[in-house]
Amino acid sequence: MEQNELKILLSGTYIKNPKQYNSLDELYHLESKNKKIKDMDKQLEYIEKNSIKLIDFFCQDYPEILRKRDYPPAVLYTLGDLKERELSIAVVGTRYPSGYGEKVVKYMIPYLTKAGFTIVSGLAKGIDTLAHKETIKNSGYTIAVLGCGIDVVYPPENKKLYSQMAEKGCIISEFPLGTKPLQYNFPIRNKTIASLSKGTLVVEADIKSGSLITARLTEELSKPVFAIPGDIFSKRSKGTNKLISEGAIATTDIDTILSYFYLELKKELQETKQENKPDISDKEKQILNAIEGDTQLDMLITKTSMDISELNDILFDLEIKGLIKRTPSSGYEKL
Numbered sequence: 001m002e003q004n005e006l007k008i009l010l011s012g013t014y015i016k017n018p019k020q021y022n023s024l025d026e027l028y029h030l031e032s033k034n035k036k037i038k039d040m041d042k043q044l045e046y047i048e049k050n051s052i053k054l055i056d057f058f059c060q061d062y063p064e065i066l067r068k069r070d071y072p073p074a075v076l077y078t079l080g081d082l083k084e085r086e087l088s089i090a091v092v093g094t095r096y097p098s099g100y101g102e103k104v105v106k107y108m109i110p111y112l113t114k115a116g117f118t119i120v121s122g123l124a125k126g127i128d129t130l131a132h133k134e135t136i137k138n139s140g141y142t143i144a145v146l147g148c149g150i151d152v153v154y155p156p157e158n159k160k161l162y163s164q165m166a167e168k169g170c171i172i173s174e175f176p177l178g179t180k181p182l183q184y185n186f187p188i189r190n191k192t193i194a195s196l197s198k199g200t201l202v203v204e205a206d207i208k209s210g211s212l213i214t215a216r217l218t219e220e221l222s223k224p225v226f227a228i229p230g231d232i233f234s235k236r237s238k239g240t241n242k243l244i245s246e247g248a249i250a251t252t253d254i255d256t257i258l259s260y261f262y263l264e265l266k267k268e269l270q271e272t273k274q275e276n277k278p279d280i281s282d283k284e285k286q287i288l289n290a291i292e293g294d295t296q297l298d299m300l301i302t303k304t305s306m307d308i309s310e311l312n313d314i315l316f317d318l319e320i321k322g323l324i325k326r327t328p329s330s331g332y333e334k335l
Contacts, residue, residue, distance in 0.1 A: 002044075003024065003054075004044055004047065004054055005037075005040060005044065006024050006025065006028050006056075007024070007054040007056050007075045008037055008040065008043055008044070008047075008054070008075075008176070008177075009028060009032055009035050009037060010024065010027065010028055010031075010032055010035075010056070010074045010075050011054075011074070011075045011077070011174070011175070011176040011177075012073075012075075012174070012175060012176050012179075013027075013031060013032060013073070013074040013075070014071040014072065014073055014074065015027065015057060015071065015072055015073075015074050016071060018057060018067070018072065021058075022058075023058055024056050024057075024058050024074075027057075027058075027074060043177050046151065046177065047077075047177075050079070050151070051079070052077055052078070052079050052150060053077075053078045053079075053082075054075055054076070054077060054078075055075070055076045055078055055082070056074060056075050056076075057072060057073075057074050057075070061082060062076070063082070063084050063196060064084060065084065065088075065195065065196060065198075066192065066195050066196055069191075069195045069221065072195075073174035073192070075174070076172055076173070076174055077149070077150040077172070077173045077174070077175075077177070078150075078170055078171065078172050079150055079165075079166045079170065079171040080165060080166045080167065080168075080169055080170035080171055081169075081170055082143075082170045082172070083118070083141060083170070085116065085117075085118045085141070086116075086264055087115070087116055087117045087118065087198060087261060087264055087265070088117060088118035088119075088120055088143075088196060088197045088198055089112060089117050089118070089119065089120065089197050089198060089199050089200070089201055089257070090119075090120045090121060090193050090194060090196075090197040090199070090200040090201065090214060090218070091105065091108070091109070091112075091119055091120070091121050091127065091128075091131040091200075091201045091203065092121055092122065092127060092128060092131075092193065092200060092201070092202055092203070092205075092210075092211040092214050092215075093105075093126060093127030093128070093202055093203035093204045093205055093209075093211050094126050094127055094203075094204045094205050094206060094209055094211065094236050095124055095125040095126035095127075095128075096125075096126055096236070097126050097127050097130070097203070097204050097236065098204065098234065098236055100204070100230065100231075101126075101127060101203050101204035101228075101236065102130060104203050104204075104228050105127060105130045105131055105134055105203055106130075106134055107254070108201070108203075108254060108257075109131060109134035109135055109138060109140070110134070110138045111254040111258075111316060112140070112254070112257070113135055113138045113139070113140025113141075114138070114140075114316070114317070114320055115258060115265060115320055116265070116320075117140070118140075118141050118142065118143060119131055119132070119135040119140060119141070119142040119143070120142070120143045120145065120193055120196050120197045121142070121143075121144060121145075121193065122144065122145055122146070122147065122186075122189060122190070122193055123144035123145075123146060123154075123158060123161070123162070123165070123171070124155070125155050125157075125158075127203045127204060127211075128144075129158060129161060132144060132161060132165060132169070133161060135169070136164055136165075136168050136169065141168075141169055142165065142168075142169040142170075143169060143170045143171075143172060143196060144162075144165050144169065144170070144171045144172065145172050145173070145189050145192045145193045145196065146171065146172065146173040146175070146181075146189060147175075147181050147182075147185040147186040147188070147189035148173065148175060148179050148180055148181035148182075148185060149173055149175050149176060149177045149178050149179035149180075150171060150172075150173040150175075150177065151177050151178065152178070152179065152180065152181065154181040172192070172196075174188070174189075174192060186210055186213075187210070187213050190210060190213045190214040190217055191217050193214055194214055194217040194218040194221055194223070195217075195221065197218070197223070198223060198224075198261065198264070199218065199223050199224040199225065199226060199257075199260070199261075200214055200215055200218040200223070200224075200225050200226065201226040201227075201228075201251065201257065202214070202215050202225065202226070202227045202228065202239070202240050202243060202248070203228050203240070204228065204230060204236040204237060204239075204240060205236070205237075205238075205239030205240050205243075206235050206236060206238055206239050207238050207239050207242060208239075209239045211239065212239050212242075212243065215227070215243055215248065224249055224260060225243060225248040225249065226248065226249045226251040226256065226257055226260075227240040227241075227243040227244050227248040227249065227250065227251060228240055228251055228252075229241060229244060229250050229251075229252065254316075255326070258319075259326075266322070280321075280323075281314075283304075283306070283310075283314055284314055284317065284318055284323075286304055287300060287304060287306075287311070287314055287315065287318065288318070288323065288324070288334065290303035290304055291324060291332055291333060291334050293333060294327045294329060294331045294332075294333050295331050295332055295333065296329070296330070296331045297311070297330070297331070297332075300315075300332070315332060322335060323335060
C-alpha cells in the first residue's frame, strides 16, 4: 500500500503508546487494518494537486514537541513550510475583541516575532486572526492549527489569510479531509495548539471561552500561561482576570514574556552570534557608547537626545542581538 494511502487511513487516529510501534505499517495493521476510504483516489489527487504534505508520527519532520505529548495524532496534514523552532508561543483569545484587545496584539506581536518566537494560533475570528496577520505583517513565522479538515476554510472570510498562511507560514490539521468545523473538534485542536507551544498568551476571553480550554491544557502540560489583565466590568476580560486569580502570569508588557524565556532566548542569541556577528547601526552605537555600567532610561534619553519611543525600540533590538541586558534596577548594561 502506498504511504499516503496509509496516512489517510490513519488520519484521526491517536497513538496510546508510541513506543510499542516501530513504523506506520505496524500501527496500521494493529489499529486500523479494517478501516476503508471510499474516495481514496480523489483524496490522493486533492493532496497532490494542492501541495498538501502528510506527516506521520514516524516521519523525521513530525514536530518533536508534539511527539512528546500523551496520545499524539498519528498523522498531520500540513500546507506550507512546517518549521520547528526553539521558541514558540500560542496567542489566543475572544472571537470578538475590543479595541483594547486588538491594541494588545498589535503591541505584542512585533516584539515576539523580532525575538524569534513562532506564533501559534487557531485561525479563528478575532484574536487568532489578528495574531496571524500581525505576524505575517512583521515578517514572522506563524502556524495555524485547524479544528476541521485542511481542505475546509473556516471561517470563510479568512480565505485570503488562509492563502497567505500557506505561503508564509504553515497550516496544520489532524482531521481527515472534509471534516467540518464541529464544536467537539475545537478542544482537540486546542490541545495541539498548547502542545506545539512553549506557553500560551491569552489576550481577551470570556469565562466560557475556548481560550480558557487552551490555557487549562497548557497548564496540564506544565507550561506557562500568560494573561492580559482587563477591565473588571468587561465580559471579554472576565476569563483572563480569572486565569490571573488562579495563578496565570499577569502580563502587562512584553518584558514579562521575554524575562520568563530568558534562558532560551540567551541560548538562541549565542548560537546566532556564533554564526553571524550582528550589524550595528549608528544609533545603536550611540546608545552602546552611552551605557556605562547600570544606566537608567532617563540618563540615556539625556545622553542621546532621542525620544522615548525610538529609544525603547532600539534598546529592544540591542537586547535581541545580545549586546545589552536589563538590570534588576530596570536599567541597562552591556554584555
